[in-house]
Every structure is written in C-alpha cells, then in structure tokens.
Amino acid sequence: MKVAITKEALDPYKEVVAYEREALPPGKHGGVVIFVGTMRDFNDGENVRSMNLDYYPGMTERHIERVCQEAMDEWDIMDTLVVHRVGEMVPTDPIVVVAVWSAHRKDSFDACRYIINYLKESAPFWKCEITTEGKKHWVEHNSEDPGVAKRRLQKTA
Amino acid sequence: MKVAITKEALDPYKEVVAYEREALPPGKHGGVVIFVGTMRDFNDGENVRSMNLDYYPGMTERHIERVCQEAMDEWDIMDTLVVHRVGEMVPTDPIVVVAVWSAHRKDSFDACRYIINYLKESAPFWKCEITTEGKKHWVEHNSEDPGVAKRRLQKTA
Amino acid sequence: MEIKVRYFASLRDRLGRAEEQVSFDEETVTVADLWQRISDEPIADNILVAVNMEYTDTSHRLKHGDEVAFFPPVTGG
Amino acid sequence: MEIKVRYFASLRDRLGRAEEQVSFDEETVTVADLWQRISDEPIADNILVAVNMEYTDTSHRLKHGDEVAFFPPVTGG
Numbered sequence: 449m450k451v452a453i454t455k456e457a458l459d460p461y462k463e464v465v466a467y468e469r470e471a472l473p474p475g476k477h478g479g480v481v482i483f484v485g486t487m488r489d490f491n492d493g494e495n496v497r498s499m500n501l502d503y504y505p506g507m508t509e510r511h512i513e514r515v516c517q518e519a520m521d522e523w524d525i526m527d528t529l530v531v532h533r534v535g536e537m538v539p540t541d542p543i544v545v546v547a548v549w550s551a552h553r554k555d556s557f558d559a560c561r562y563i564i565n566y567l568k569e570s571a572p573f574w575k576c577e578i579t580t581e582g583k584k585h586w587v588e589h590n591s592e593d594p595g596v597a598k599r600r601l602q603k604t605a
Numbered sequence: 606m607k608v609a610i611t612k613e614a615l616d617p618y619k620e621v622v623a624y625e626r627e628a629l630p631p632g633k634h635g636g637v638v639i640f641v642g643t644m645r646d647f648n649d650g651e652n653v654r655s656m657n658l659d660y661y662p663g664m665t666e667r668h669i670e671r672v673c674q675e676a677m678d679e680w681d682i683m684d685t686l687v688v689h690r691v692g693e694m695v696p697t698d699p700i701v702v703v704a705v706w707s708a709h710r711k712d713s714f715d716a717c718r719y720i721i722n723y724l725k726e727s728a729p730f731w732k733c734e735i736t737t738e739g740k741k742h743w744v745e746h747n748s749e750d751p752g753v754a755k756r757r758l759q760k761t762a
Numbered sequence: 763m764e765i766k767v768r769y770f771a772s773l774r775d776r777l778g779r780a781e782e783q784v785s786f787d788e789e790t791v792t793v794a795d796l797w798q799r800i801s802d803e804p805i806a807d808n809i810l811v812a813v814n815m816e817y818t819d820t821s822h823r824l825k826h827g828d829e830v831a832f833f834p835p836v837t838g839g
Numbered sequence: 840m841e842i843k844v845r846y847f848a849s850l851r852d853r854l855g856r857a858e859e860q861v862s863f864d865e866e867t868v869t870v871a872d873l874w875q876r877i878s879d880e881p882i883a884d885n886i887l888v889a890v891n892m893e894y895t896d897t898s899h900r901l902k903h904g905d906e907v908a909f910f911p912p913v914t915g916g
Contacts, residue, residue, distance in 0.1 A: 476641075482638070483638050483710065486632075488634070502847055524647050532916050562711060568915040574910070584852070586848055702838060724839045730839040731836060732838075746837065
C-alpha cells in the first residue's frame with residue numbers, strides 16, 4: 449500500500465507503472481482498476497484562474513491509509529496506490545490517481561470506487577479558488593454532496 | 606469512441622494518454638476510469654508457455670463498438686476507449702485496456718465495468734494455450750463464468 | 763449464389779481450413795444446407811453461427827455474397 | 840502543559856497564523872478551554888477539531904505534548 453501527497457505535477461500513469469514494478473509480484477494480478485481525477489474548467493466563476501488545495505500533512509495521509517486498509521479488509525484485492533496532488537493547480541492538471549490491483553476485477557472496481565469516494569468527499573483537503581485578480585476564495589462545500597463530509601465526521605467523532 | 610485490436614505489444618497508458626489528447630476536449634472531464642487486464646500465471650497447467658488469442662476481424666470490433674455505444678446510451682459518459690491485444694502473449698503482458706471519461710465518476714465506473722464484463726465474458730475471442738512442447742489447447746469455457754457467453758448469445762440470436 | 767465461409771478457433775483446426783467459397787445453384791439455401799455441404803457430420807450443439815458478422819441460427823436463409831462464420835463458444839478476451 | 844495548535848484553510852487565514860504553542864498551568868484542560876485561550880469568539884458550529892490527527896470534539900481532555908488542529912469542513916480532493 450502506498451499513499452503519497454505531492455506538490456509537484458502529477459504523472460498518474462508513471463506512478464502506476466513505477467509502483468506496479470516495485471510492489472506487485474509479476475503475473476499474479478489479473479488486472480488493475482485506475483481512477484484519474486483531473487481539474488475541470490470552472491463553470492460558475494469565470495474569473496477563476498487556478499485552485500489551491502490545502503491539506504494537513506500527516507493527518508491527511510494517515511486517514512487515506514486507513515481507508516485503503518479498510519478496502520484491503522473488505523475486498524479481495526492485492527494492493528492499492530493513492531497519489532494526490534496539493535498546492536496550486538490549473539484546469540486539465542491531474543489531481544489524483546487511485547489504483548487497485550486484484551485477481552478479481554469486481555473487487556478492484558468496488559475498492560477503487562470506495563477509495564475515490566472517500567478522497568473526493570471526506571478526506572482532509574480544502575479547496576481554495578484563486579481569481580484572475582489573485583484573490584482567494586475558500587470553497588465551503590464539497591461539490592458532489594455537501595452533506596457527506598459532515599455526516600462522515602459526525603459518525604467518526 | 607475508439608475500438609482497436611492489435612497484434613503488437615500493448616502499452617495501455619500510452620494508448621490512454623494519446624486518445625485523451627486526440628479526442629477529449631481539455632478541462633471538461635472530471636476523471637477517467639481505466640481497467641488494464643494483464644495475463645496471469647497459469648495455475649492449472651504448469652506446462653503452459655503462452656496464450657494465443659484468436660478473434661474474428663471485423664466482427665469482434667463491431668460487437669465491441671456496439672457495447673461501447675450501449676454504455677454511452679446508458680450512462681452519462683463522454684467517451685470510451687478499448688484496445689485489445691490478440692495473437693501470442695506471455696504472462697505479465699497487458700491484454701486489454703478500457704478507459705471511460707466522464708464528468709461524473711459514478712457513471713464512468715459503471716460504464717467501464719459494463720464494457721470489461723462484456724469483453725471478458727462474451728466478446729468474440731477464443732483462447733488457445735500453448736504448452737512448453739509447442740502443443741495447442743483450445744480453452745473450452747470462459748474462466749469466470751462458463752455460462753455467461755452462451756446465455757448472451759442465445760439472447761442475441 | 764456464392765457464399766464465403768469462415769471458421770475460427772478449434773473448428774478451424776478441426777476442419778483444417780480458415781475459409782472457403784461455396785457455390786449453390788439452388789435459390790433457397792439456409793445455414794443448415796451450407797453446413798451439409800461443408801461436413802458429413804451434423805453441426806455440434808455448441809457451434810455458433812454468424813451471417814455477415816451478426817449472430818444467427820441454422821434456419822437463417824442465405825443470399826448471394828453472404829459471409830457465414832462458424833465457431834465454438836467464445837471464451838472472452 | 841504545552842499544546843501545539845494548528846489551523847487550516849479559511850480558519851488559518853482568519854486567525855492570521857498557521858500554528859502556535861499554548862501553555863497551561865492547569866492540570867485539566869479540554870479542547871474548549873484551549874479555544875477560549877485562542878479566540879474571544881465562541882467556536883463556530885462547523886469547525887472541526889482533531890487531537891493528534893484524530894477527529895474528536897471540544898470535550899476532549901488534553902495532555903502535555905498534544906497536537907490540536909482546528910479547521911473548517913473538509914471539501915475533499
């Protein structure tokens with residue numbers, strides 16, 4: 449299992465290939481399910497130039513690792529990789545890659561979806577939009593489901 | 606939509622990057638779900654050296670394209686890519702890559718799984734194992750579910 | 763009428779050929795008639811047939827220029 | 840006891856600092872007590888708290904060397 453946060457530009461497939469070579473026994477997994485998340489154009493604020501993603505060094509990794517371990521416990525999978533970019537990024541930049549290796553593809557699909565749902569909804573990241581004038585605007589709610597993060601935190605607390 | 610069959614060694618991520626650059630408008634998709642299928646070690650026949658995958662040129666592509674179109678109709682996805690290797694291959698070789706781009710990750714997961722299930726269970730391919738002595742042995746049944754291919758064909762007929 | 767016939771996988775190996783042309787003088791020819799010309803044995807239960815790359819069955823009536831394929835159950839990729 | 844306090848995202852911007860050390864002479868100190876030392880305003884309903892990188896609530900009792908973090912609701916990656 450590998451969880452990494454990077455401030456550098458993310459090459460998702462380089463990460464997958466490197467980790468597979470390093471950590472997976474050759475010829476044992478039947479497949480890998482990968483999700484690559486990319487920064488979209490902004491639909492609402494047309495004067496937004498870039499996004500700055502804040503995180504809590506140490507805590508963010510720990511909680512992602514825990515969710516990957518949950519996935520390893522829940523499904524019959526061989527290994528997981530998460531590399532997440534933080535800091536300033538612009539539309540079309542890859543933000544995150546999740547890869548799940550398994551002998552059984554159903555399990556890798558389910559596990560990969562579980563991990564990316566956590567990352568997108570509940571992981572300790574904070575989005576800040578930066579306008580063309582250089583002003584910062586903190587995003588208040590998760591774009592997909594504003595209630596999810598809070599519900600999960602209440603459950604955890 | 607792109608469906609390709611190749612006799613050459615398959616570099617799945619090169620295919621994904623090239624097609625995304627060529628066909629996807631930048632900054633519009635929020636993510637891509639990818640499945641890469643790899644040839645596993647043989648568990649049963651230890652004297653098996655390689656696999657030869659047969660297909661029906663023209664029919665195989667047509668039926669995969671139809672299933673990709675079904676996925677485009679069923680889910681809110683932007684584009685699909687399938688590249689499938691045929692001919693002789695050895696364990697650890699990538700066999701197939703399926704990529705589904707979407708603004709909504711749930712839809713890309715569902716569509717990608719639908720397409721790979723078809724490819725693995727019902728697409729017009731025939732597996733032939735080649736022993737270390739160079740003998741050919743045609744695989745009789747799909748490894749995951751021997752009944753699926755036949756059921757689907759009966760339905761289609 | 764002229765029919766192009768193709769065989770795949772184990773059936774191709776068993777018949778010893780990948781494809782052939784078959785000619786008919788009759789006007790009404792089905793896939794079953796075609797198989798009778800190809801082989802002395804009855805068509806096996808599990809053999810699948812496609813005409814012009816679409817799955818069909820042995821009652822399918824052929825026309826000039828059709829491509830007919832016979833193959834064992836697919837095993838997926 | 841010494842407590843390390845960290846702030847993230849909009850809360851860090853609002854307080855104008857990313858982290859600080861806070862000392863207590865008292866033996867019994869909760870997260871709520873800590874917040875009182877940090878700010879004159881009551882803690883906002885939506886502010887989350889973690890002690891040693893685990894989510895908790897303001898009734899959590901602190902010990903020497905704890906790292907306490909306050910932050911707004913996470914928005915995901």
